[in-house]
Amino acid sequence: MRTGIFFYYQEGNRLRDFPNALEGILERESVFFYDAFYPSKPASSFDLNPVSYEALLQVHTSEMIEEVRRAGVFEGALLSASGTIRAAEKIGRGEIDNAFVFTGYGDHHAGPDFFGGGCYFNGAGIAIQELRKGYGVKRFAIIDTDAHHGDGTWEVFRADPDVLYVCFCGNPDWEENNKVDIHVSHRITDDIYLEMVRKTLKPRLRRFRPEILFWNWGYDGTKGEYGDIGLSPHFHILLTKEVKEIADEICRGKFIIVLCGGSRRDLAHHLIPRMIEILAEAKRPH
Ligand SMILES: [Zn+2]
Numbered sequence: 001m002r003t004g005i006f007f008y009y010q011e012g013n014r015l016r017d018f019p020n021a022l023e024g025i026l027e028r029e030s031v032f033f034y035d036a037f038y039p040s041k042p043a044s045s046f047d048l049n050p051v052s053y054e055a056l057l058q059v060h061t062s063e064m065i066e067e068v069r070r071a072g073v074f075e076g077a078l079l080s081a082s083g084t085i086r087a088a089e090k091i092g093r094g095e096i097d098n099a100f101v102f103t104g105y106g107d108h109h110a111g112p113d114f115f116g117g118g119c120y121f122n123g124a125g126i127a128i129q130e131l132r133k134g135y136g137v138k139r140f141a142i143i144d145t146d147a148h149h150g151d152g153t154w155e156v157f158r159a160d161p162d163v164l165y166v167c168f169c170g171n172p173d174w175e176e177n178n179k180v181d182i183h184v185s186h187r188i189t190d191d192i193y194l195e196m197v198r199k200t201l202k203p204r205l206r207r208f209r210p211e212i213l214f215w216n217w218g219y220d221g222t223k224g225e226y227g228d229i230g231l232s233p234h235f236h237i238l239l240t241k242e243v244k245e246i247a248d249e250i251c252r253g254k255f256i257i258v259l260c261g262g263s264r265r266d267l268a269h270h271l272i273p274r275m276i277e278i279l280a281e282a283k284r285p286h
């Protein structure tokens, strides 16, 4: 598998160890590194451009875009969403198979006309519209294992049956128009969560047969995090293996991990390189 890493340099603590913590991974021939922003580098060495205004309008209202501008995070939000969109385009063109996207701001609380919870633009939402328009991709799945409900992503695709959205969160079980909430208790074990993924997510994805899979991955449900539901750090490694396996089976391994919630620097340092290793080691299915 060819793996793209889409990097976003942001001030703050959680990603402070990156990209240094990717040492040994970046040197591999099948791993490609693209970065969006780094103040001390010359502009010509940025690999990723901000999202265009026209692209934003496919998902967000002009009023909402203006509100993000007034919030003072506009450029960062554009570059952050850009990683997901460029990852999708490179997969669409067959340049890479899978990707890990470092975001400064998450996706899933950003809706058509609202935002919150540290999310401004819905990168996966915009990426899906771009894949439709430019690459003829028709069926998409987004899975969401951040601890919180993805109200933004749900609203963006509420009326769209060709996007399967499976959200593991505190909401009761619910399903409408291929938007699915799967209830996760506020106290859960790794084993029970993984069993739920095998029983509820895998069969759904097999039936739906998406051509590409997005994974809104947050680690805020880990013990000691702000969304603590009792998960161990190792849970995320096991879940990555599960999701990779299903992506290999149903969509030739085309799969994008989008970093969502989580705040701890030590967890980011521990988990992200291991998850990228799993992506990079995936064999290309025949
Ligand atoms: Zn969250």
Ligand SMILES: [Zn+2]
Pocket: 148, 149, 150, 167, 168, 169, 170, 171, 180, 181, 182
């Ligand atoms: Zn939900």
